[in-house]
Amino acid sequence: GAGVSQSPSNKVTEKGKDVELRCDPISGHTALYWYRQSLGQGLEFLIYFQGNSAPDKSGLPSDRFSAERTGGSVSTLTIQRTQQEDSAVYLCASSLGGLAGGSGRSFNYNEQFFGPGTRLTVL
Amino acid sequence: KNQVEQSPQSLIILEGKNCTLQCNYTVSPFSNLRWYKQDTGRGPVSLTIMTFSENTKSNGRYTATLDADTKQSSLHITASQLSDSASYICVVSANSGGYQKVTFGIGTKLQVIP
Numbered sequence: 001g002a003g004v005s006q007s008p009s010n011k012v013t014e015k016g017k018d019v020e021l022r023c024d025p026i027s028g029h030t031a032l033y034w035y036r037q038s039l040g041q042g043l044e045f046l047i048y049f050q051g052n053s054a055p056d057k058s059g060l061p062s063d064r065f066s067a068e069r070t071g072g073s074v075s076t077l078t079i080q081r082t083q084q085e086d087s088a089v090y091l092c093a094s095s096l097g098g099l100a101g102g103s104g105r106s107f108n109y110n111e112q113f114f115g116p117g118t119r120l121t122v123l
Numbered sequence: 124k125n126q127v128e129q130s131p132q133s134l135i136i137l138e139g140k141n142c143t144l145q146c147n148y149t150v151s152p153f154s155n156l157r158w159y160k161q162d163t164g165r166g167p168v169s170l171t172i173m174t175f176s177e178n179t180k181s182n183g184r185y186t187a188t189l190d191a192d193t194k195q196s197s198l199h200i201t202a203s204q205l206s207d208s209a210s211y212i213c214v215v216s217a218n219s220g221g222y223q224k225v226t227f228g229i230g231t232k233l234q235v236i237p
Contacts, residue, residue, distance in 0.1 A: 004166070035227075042127075042212070042229035043167075091166055110216075111157075112225075114166025 002026070004115035006092050012121045013082055021077040021118045025094030032075050033095075033112060034067055038088040046090075049075065082122045089117040126150045127215050127228035135234045140203055144231045146196040146213030150224075154216040158187050158198045161210040161230065170198070170211075203235045 005024045013019050025032050034046040045059040049069045060066070064082075069075040079086055093112035127148045136142050148156070155174050159167035171180045171187040173196070179188045184207075186199045200207055213228040 040229075043227040045225075093166070111169055111172070114168070116164065116166050119164075 004092055004094050004113055006090075006115040006118050008118060009116065010119045010121075012123065014123050015084060016081055018078065018080045019082055019120065021079075021090050021092075021120070023075045023077070023092030023094075023115060025073065025075070025092070026113055027073075029094035029096055029113070030072070031095045031097060031110070031112075032069055033093045034075070034077050035091045035093065036061075036088045037091055037117070043091065046077070079120075082120075084122045087120055087122045089119050091115060091117045127213055127226045129211075129213050129228040129231050131231060132229070133232040133234070135236060136203055138203060138205055138235050138237050141199065141201050142203060142233065144198045144200075144211050144213075144233070146198070146215075146228055148194050148196070148213070148215045148226070148228075150215040150217045150226050152218050153191060153194070154218045156187075156189060156196050156216070157214045158185070158196075159212040159214060161212060163209070167212055200233075205235050205237065208233060208235045 004026055007022045011019055030051045032049045035043040036046055037043050047060055047067045048056040064080045067075060067077045092115045095110045095112045097110050130145045153175055155172055157172045158170045160170050161167040170185050171182050173180050173187055173189045175191050177189060184201045189196045198211055210230040210232045212230040215226050217224045
């Protein structure tokens with residue numbers, strides 16, 4: 001079946017503009033994650049959605065960043081008033097289950113499948 | 124200090140040669156460890172997953188080892204191919220209050236040259 005898709009693949013914007021990045025998770029996956037990967041850095045957790053629960057926003061770097069997930073499927077990451085330091089690859093991942101690692105579940109339950117990412121360049 | 128440290132940061136090897144990538148972690152309580160391969164311009168793809176009781180796991184030419192006592196893992200690539208050129212990311216999950224916290228290493232950038 002189809003994997004995680006993201007759009008656009010590349011986005012160039014001017015400093016101060018707002019951008020929206022889209023993620024289509026794998027159908028049936030209840031958990032969705034956004035990460036940022038800056039050049040030479042590891043993946044930085046941004047936000048995590050699990051079903052109808054309130055999202056874990058603990059990784060968002062500032063209030064310019066927000067995300068929503070409509071209907072438990074598609075998610076949009078919005079960056080307002082972009083800054084040059086926002087330039088990075090933004091990766092979305094989905095998993096069958098969330099980060100709840102209760103006993104009895106397969107460890108593959110929360111394997112994250114990643115999209116190709118959106119490369120954001122802020123000039 | 125990152126709780127998942129990988130070494131080397133980058134590596135260049137000749138096609139056909141073997142190599143070993145290292146991952147040391149301090150994340151606890153340990154749940155599982157995954158190695159991901161990330162091709163340039165693509166998202167990471169899971170290669171192996173290891174739990175506390177597993178010492179070694181293979182996936183084709185990739186063999187991962189885990190020493191939960193010393194909190195070290197390695198990924199050994201045998202008979203490297205040009206297509207192995209990628210970043211290899213170690214990811215450690217820890218259980219905390221019934222939830223899992225996932226920590227990513229920075230990755231090792233491998234380049235296989237002819």
